[in-house]
Amino acid sequence: MRDNAASTDRLFAQRTASAGTMTAPDNMHSYAAIARAYADNTEQLSKAFDALYASLTDAQKQAADALFREQAAEGQRPALR
Numbered sequence: 001m002r003d004n005a006a007s008t009d010r011l012f013a014q015r016t017a018s019a020g021t022m023t024a025p026d027n028m029h030s031y032a033a034i035a036r037a038y039a040d041n042t043e044q045l046s047k048a049f050d051a052l053y054a055s056l057t058d059a060q061k062q063a064a065d066a067l068f069r070e071q072a073a074e075g076q077r078p079a080l081r
Helices: 002-018 024-055 058-076
Strands: none
Touching: 002 024
């Protein structure tokens, strides 16, 4: 997770340093690089989580499943204004 944060922090720092001189295509490429890094980092974290999940007891798996379902449901709710 620290490595993931460091990689995206670097990309954000590069983007911030270049923001004043970026062309529109440069801006889009920078955004795409950040999105790719998030996707790649999430995939790495997901693979690591697979190993952790496999080591859990059935009760722990049920608790983890319930927590993740709850968080996913909250993410689907429309924002209140």
